[in-house]
Amino acid sequence: MIALGRTIVEFDDFTFAYAGSPTPAVQHITFSVEEGEIAVLAGLSGSGKSTILKAINGLIPHIYPGEYSGAVRVDGLTVRDTPTYQLAKKVGFLFQNPENQIFMFTVERDIAFGLENMGYDPKVIREKTDWAMDLLNIRDLAKRSPSELSDGQKQRVAIAGSLVMDPKILVLDEPTSLLDPKTALDVVNLAKTLNRELGLTVILVEHRLELVSTIASKMIVVKDGSILLQGDPYEVLFSDGLEDAGLSLPPIVELQKKLGTKVGKPALDVEEFVKEVPKVWHS
Amino acid sequence: MALIEFEDVSYKMPNDVMALKHVNLKVSRGELVAIVGGNGAGKTTLLKHMNGLLKPASGTVRVDGRLITEFSVAQLSKLVGLVFQNSDHQLFAESVKEEIAFGLRNFGYQPSEVESRVQYAMRRFGLESLSERAPLTLSGGEKKRLCIALVTAWDPVVLALDEPTVGQDHLNKMRLLALVKKFIEERRTVIIVSHDLEFLWPLQPRTVVMAGGRVVADGPAASIFNNFALLESSGLRQPQLARLALALQSSTPFDNVDEAVSWLKQRYGSYHV
Amino acid sequence: MAKVIYEGLKFRYKTTLIHRLDPRVKMVLSIALFALALLGSNFYQEAITFVVTTVPAVIAKSLRRLMRVVALSVTFGVFVVVINLVAGGTIVESIVLAVRFLEIVASTSLFFVTTSPDELEYVLRWLRMPRDFVFAFATSIRFVPVLLMDLTQIIDAQRSRGLELDKGGPIKRIRNLIPVLIPLIVNSLVRSGELAEAMESRGYGAVKKPTSMNTLRMTLRDWVALAIVLLGTTVLIWLYLYVL
Numbered sequence: 001m002i003a004l005g006r007t008i009v010e011f012d013d014f015t016f017a018y019a020g021s022p023t024p025a026v027q028h029i030t031f032s033v034e035e036g037e038i039a040v041l042a043g044l045s046g047s048g049k050s051t052i053l054k055a056i057n058g059l060i061p062h063i064y065p066g067e068y069s070g071a072v073r074v075d076g077l078t079v080r081d082t083p084t085y086q087l088a089k090k091v092g093f094l095f096q097n098p099e100n101q102i103f104m105f106t107v108e109r110d111i112a113f114g115l116e117n118m119g120y121d122p123k124v125i126r127e128k129t130d131w132a133m134d135l136l137n138i139r140d141l142a143k144r145s146p147s148e149l150s151d152g153q154k155q156r157v158a159i160a161g162s163l164v165m166d167p168k169i170l171v172l173d174e175p176t177s178l179l180d181p182k183t184a185l186d187v188v189n190l191a192k193t194l195n196r197e198l199g200l201t202v203i204l205v206e207h208r209l210e211l212v213s214t215i216a217s218k219m220i221v222v223k224d225g226s227i228l229l230q231g232d233p234y235e236v237l238f239s240d241g242l243e244d245a246g247l248s249l250p251p252i253v254e255l256q257k258k259l260g261t262k263v264g265k266p267a268l269d270v271e272e273f274v275k276e277v278p279k280v281w282h283s
Numbered sequence: 284m285a286l287i288e289f290e291d292v293s294y295k296m297p298n299d300v301m302a303l304k305h306v307n308l309k310v311s312r313g314e315l316v317a318i319v320g321g322n323g324a325g326k327t328t329l330l331k332h333m334n335g336l337l338k339p340a341s342g343t344v345r346v347d348g349r350l351i352t353e354f355s356v357a358q359l360s361k362l363v364g365l366v367f368q369n370s371d372h373q374l375f376a377e378s379v380k381e382e383i384a385f386g387l388r389n390f391g392y393q394p395s396e397v398e399s400r401v402q403y404a405m406r407r408f409g410l411e412s413l414s415e416r417a418p419l420t421l422s423g424g425e426k427k428r429l430c431i432a433l434v435t436a437w438d439p440v441v442l443a444l445d446e447p448t449v450g451q452d453h454l455n456k457m458r459l460l461a462l463v464k465k466f467i468e469e470r471r472t473v474i475i476v477s478h479d480l481e482f483l484w485p486l487q488p489r490t491v492v493m494a495g496g497r498v499v500a501d502g503p504a505a506s507i508f509n510n511f512a513l514l515e516s517s518g519l520r521q522p523q524l525a526r527l528a529l530a531l532q533s534s535t536p537f538d539n540v541d542e543a544v545s546w547l548k549q550r551y552g553s554y555h556v
Numbered sequence: 557m558a559k560v561i562y563e564g565l566k567f568r569y570k571t572t573l574i575h576r577l578d579p580r581v582k583m584v585l586s587i588a589l590f591a592l593a594l595l596g597s598n599f600y601q602e603a604i605t606f607v608v609t610t611v612p613a614v615i616a617k618s619l620r621r622l623m624r625v626v627a628l629s630v631t632f633g634v635f636v637v638v639i640n641l642v643a644g645g646t647i648v649e650s651i652v653l654a655v656r657f658l659e660i661v662a663s664t665s666l667f668f669v670t671t672s673p674d675e676l677e678y679v680l681r682w683l684r685m686p687r688d689f690v691f692a693f694a695t696s697i698r699f700v701p702v703l704l705m706d707l708t709q710i711i712d713a714q715r716s717r718g719l720e721l722d723k724g725g726p727i728k729r730i731r732n733l734i735p736v737l738i739p740l741i742v743n744s745l746v747r748s749g750e751l752a753e754a755m756e757s758r759g760y761g762a763v764k765k766p767t768s769m770n771t772l773r774m775t776l777r778d779w780v781a782l783a784i785v786l787l788g789t790t791v792l793i794w795l796y797l798y799v800l
Contacts, residue, residue, distance in 0.1 A: 045423055045452045054753075063756055085762030093757040099702060100747050101754035103695050105674040112769040119763035126769055147701045151322065161758065177450050180322040180478045181520035207452055208481075210523060248453035251481075251523040254540045259547065270523055274530040277551070336712050357718045365716045371746070372706070373713045375738035385735065389718025419742060433717070 008169060008201050009033040009056060014070035016051060016060060024067070025051040026225040033218065035168070038195050038202040040212050040233070043222035044246045049205045052222070053173050056203065057091040058084040075168055088114065092162025094172040098154035099146075101161075107149075108133065108142040111161045118165070125164075132160040136190075152183040159190065163198075170194065172204040176211065188212060210250035213237060213268045221245050238266055284348055285309035286441060286472055287333055287363070292342035294328055294496075302328040304496040305342070310441070313470045315463075317483050317504075320493035321518025326476040327368075329493070330443055333474075335359040347440065361390050364439030368446040370426035374418035379410055382418045383433045390437050400436045408432035408462070424455035431462060442466060443474040448482045456482055480508060484522040485539065492517050505536045565668040572670075574616035578778040579675035580682065581785070582667055585612060588789040589663035592796075593656050599648060601796045602655040608792070609662050616670050625665045626658050633658050673697045678772050687766065695751070703744065710739045 010032040017024040026048040033039045043049050054060045061068050062084045072079040075090050095101050104110035108129055115125040133139040136156045146154060155175065162170065172191065176184035192215045194200045206212045213219075219236040221229040223245040229236050236242065237253045249257070252273050256266050267273035287310040294303040302325050310316050318326050331337040332344045335356045344351045346362055367373065376382035383404050387397045405411045408428050413421065418429055427447065434442065444463075448456050463486065466473050477483055483490070483504070490507040492500040494517040500507055507513065508525040515521075524537045531550075537543040569575075574582065589609050596602040613619040633654040640650040671679075677694040681687075711721070714735045721732055774782075 044454055057757055059753055059756060063753065084756050085759040088757055088759040088762070091757075093754075095750060095754060097750060100750040103691075103698060103751070103755070105672065105677070105694070105698055109674065109769065114758035116766045116768055117759040117762050119765065119767050122767055122769050122771065125767065129769060146698075165759070180518060181480075182321055182518040185520070210481075246452070246454040248456070251540055251543075252527065255527075255543050258540060258544045270526045270530055273527070277531070277547070331712065334716055336715065355720070356715045357720050360716045360718055365713075367709070367713045367716070369709065369713075371743055372710045372739050373717070375735045375742075386717035389720075437718075 006035045007032045008035040008075050009203065010071075010073040011052070011055070012071040012073070014052075014055060014072055015067075016055065016069075017067040018064060019066045021066070024225060026222075029070070029227060031220055031227060031230050033201060033203060035201050036195070036199055037217045038191070038204070038212075038215050039218040039220060040209075040216040041203065041205045041220050041222065042207065042209060042245070042247055043228075047222045047245075048225040049222050050173060051225075053093075053171050053203070053205060055079060056169070056171055057093045058082065058087040059093075085118070088167075089118070089165055090168055092159075092165060092167040092170045094155075094158055094162060094170070094175055096174045096177055098151060098158050098178075101158050102146040102154060105145055106143050107138065107146060107157050110146060110157060111164055114161060114165045128164045128166075129160075132164045135163065136160045150183075151179055152186055155179070155183070155187055156190070159194075163194075167200070169201045169203065172202070174205050174207070176206065176208070184208075184211060188215065191215070207247070209237065209247065210252070210269070213250060213253075221247065233268065234266060237268070285345075286312045286314075286347060287474075288343075288345040289329070289332070290343045290345075292332065292339040292344055294325075294332070294337060295340045296328075302496050303332075303339070306496075306498055308491060308498060308501070310472065310474065312440075312472055315467055315473045315486065315488045316475070317486070317488040317490045318474065318476045318493060319478060319480065319483070319490060319507075319517070319519060321478060323495075324493040324517070325496040326493055327445055328496075330365060330445055330474070330476055333359075333441070333443060334363040334365055357389065360439075361437060362439055363441045363443060364434035364437065366430050366434050366442070366444045366447065368449055370423075370430045373430060374421075374426060376418060378415050379405065379418055379421075379429060380414050382429060383436050386433055386437055392437070400438075404432040404436040407435070423450060424452070424458065427451060427455065427459070428462075441472045441474060443476070445476045446478070447475065448477060448479045460485060478519060480514070480519055480525075481522045484508065484524060487538065492519075494518070509536065565665070567672045568618070568621070568669060569672070570617055570670075572616045573777075573781075574612050575670050576777075577670075577781050578772055578774050579671050579679045580772060581774075581778050581782045582671050582675075583679060584782060585785050586663045586667035588785055589666070590660055592789065592792055593659035593663065595793060595796055596652070596656065597796070599652050599655070602652055602659060604792070604795075606655065606659050606662070608788070609659065609666065613662075613666060616666070618666070618669050621669060622662050622665055626662055629658055629661045678768075678770070681768065682772055691760075699747070702747075703740070706743055707736070707740055710736050710743075 011029045014029040015024050015027040029052060041049050041052060051060065055072050056074060058079050061080060068080060074087060079087065102110050104113060111132055112125050112129045115128060133142060136159060138153065138156050138160060141149065141153060146157060175187050179187065188211050191202050191204060195202050213233050216233045219233045220227060221236060221242065228245050229239055229241055237249065238257060242249060252267065252270050267276055289306050289308040292303055292306045293301060296302050306329065318329065320326050328337060332339060333346065335351045335354060338352055346359055351359060374382060376385060380401055383401045384397050387400055392400065405414055408431065410429060410432055413425065418426065421429065447459055463473060487504040490502065490504050491498055492507060492513060499517060500513055508522060509529060511521055511529065524543060527543060528537050533546055537546065589605065592605040596605055610619060613622045636654045636657050637650040640653050673694065677690060680690045719732060719735055
């Protein structure tokens with residue numbers, strides 16, 4: 001991924017408590033994501049990851065009011081002062097359950113949904129919808145009913161529905177947790193492809209770090225509403241504090257930590273590691 | 284005699300898709316069996332035959348020697364306790380206590396027995412502090428634990444878990460693993476349906492691989508998990524340690540990271556720059 | 557009862573002449589038949605209307621379905637006859653009322669069986685019904701199969717805890733529905749919340765008058781069909797009023 005150096009998402013000492021809740025869900029969140037990056041947000045359930053994501057596209061505070069301090073900026077806009085529909089043009093948001101983000105009776109109508117809401121000209125909607133379907137290889141599903149589709153296909157329809165709006169940022173909230181391994185890998189690869197070919201900045205929440213450690217350019221670990229660690233995936237995965245966050249280390253990372261590998265760049269997947277072995281180990 | 288026996292079982296869905304094709308499977312008392320495969324492989328369909336929710340189109344299914352077609356779902360569920368994937372499809376009671384008591388009452392236990400079993404289940408699964416809480420307000424991990432607790436409460440001969448790790452974070456998965464290990468220690472018959480091979484790896488279970496409604500492999504964990512081609516074609520992801528053992532051409536599998544460490548140290552001596 | 561509603565309203569995908577008509581024409585057709593049923597004042601007129609209804613039904617290859625719906629509604633038809641007799645009407649009058657009722661069922665069913673929910677939504681939009689209403693209505697229909705699947709899974713899960721839905725007296729049976737209804741309702745509420753988030757994230761409400769990628773367009777075939785329907789209806793009305 002090519003980080004273009006421009007900050008596109010910025011959290012500046014963001015603290016938020018949902019209305020009616022005495023304790024903040026997240027506090028003093030500070031981090032930034034550069035354009036073109038793939039950032040992975042990780043943490044246990046309830047650690048505040050969803051809250052952080054929802055603060056990016058404005059669901060917080062516009063749908064979920066509460067005590068809001070600090071600032072969140074997206075592509076120059078301050079989220080708090082910008083209505084959600086304007087943010088919807090910058091940020092595509094993908095939810096965990098593909099079923100609950102598809103509204104219409106046919107695939108193509110659902111993909112067009114966002115554009116219809118924005119009042120685009122029908123010809124433009126048609127063009128963009130066709131483009132998105134071609135991009136995601138679902139043109140042949142255009143007239144199908146969403147309830148007949150597989151989970152992987154539904155996920156693609158949802159992604160297409162976000163891409164039509166030409167967002168700069170794609171946010172995915174645990175996109176793989178309800179999917180089987182093959183489909184999960186497809187979604188992750190899709191995110192990587194979209195990042196590479198469209199220059200989309202990707203921010204995703206994922207538990208299973210071994211799925212995403214090789215594609216991420218930045219990792220942010222959240223624990224109990226605060227950021228525990230952030231940085232380059234190598235730094236984060238090999239740092240000592242990770243167990244504290246209750247996250248599972250990919251076994252290959254755990255292995256290297258136990259071996260005490262400190263020289264050169266550690267490997268993030270099995271293939272990389274095996275290549276390194278003969279170089280640095282000899283009897 | 285096998286505790287659960289599938290003999291040439293085929294099952295057709297309402298939309299005419301064959302969800303099970305000539306499945307043969309035997310589960311013995313005290314066994315731990317993992318049934319793995321991608322979505323749509325037929326794993327859940329298989330599970331639903333075990334307590335009679337589904338009846339085969341052809342072939343026979345026997346539980347404890349008896350044909351499932353001769354018994355009601357309620358009768359079979361007493362023997363085969365199914366824990367479904369989605370906890371939100373089950374929980375409805377006012378309190379955790381009541382939730383656990385529900386199944387027990389349905390199965391005809393007397394009030395005093397219900398009370399003692401509820402207490403036992405809560406104690407065993409660490410739910411005592413939550414006993415008066417409404418199940419719908421619990422966290423995902425707590426709900427899953429509750430669902431396992433309420434099934435264990437009526438002490439079924441077989442415990443069958445359908446995709447217990449879906450949507451769970453690492454900490455909860457570790458808790459689940461500990462629960463399963465305890466069941467194994469108690470020599471219960473446990474069947475786990477899952478596509479999460481990383482989770483199953485430490486258990487080294489007898490593994491049945493399903494794809495397209497068929498059983499495509501049935502054997503010890505080591506032989507199945509090391510077969511990359513088999514796993515790939517069945518829509519599964521090989522656990523990292525298994526992949527590592529293969530890539531390093533180790534003759535023995537690595538059950539855990541420490542084994543891999545000692546193997547490397549042994550094979551390659553010390554670590555040099 | 558539920559079966560009537562389900563069978564009578566469920567759209568089945570077919571490519572018959574009727575199915576391919578503009579949904580507005582299909583609506584006019586059904587309204588015309590409906591109107592003829594109401595206007596008929598004697599048995600012969602109702603019977604003719606009924607027979608006329610079978611024509612589009614046959615073209616739509618849905619005659620059997622329509623007949624099934626009518627057959628299921630016969631019990632209610634008998635009820636209508638009885639009530640009318642008790643209220644002091646004659647047998648003939650009562651039968652006319654019953655046939656009129658069955659005709660109404662048939663004509664309404666004809667529309668829904670040949671019109672997909674998608675087309676229905678376009679019609680409602682074209683009728684300038686409030687956007688929020690149309691959206692809520694369409695989304696509800698879209699999620700009916702999903703809810704049915706949830707229901708099946710919930711029933712399976714509760715049966716696996718020993719719940720027996722087909723045992724016991726009426727009161728027990730109703731009580732037994734609680735463990736099924738509560739999860740269903742709660743899941744639906746959670747789902748609505750997620751849908752709301754998704755709607756917001758896709759700019760719902762950005763513009764007062766959202767546009768539409770596709771619009772209903774009448775083709776020659778549609779105009780011809782419309783003409784036939786209007787002409788036929790006028791002829792029949794004239795017949796009913798002055799001849800029969």
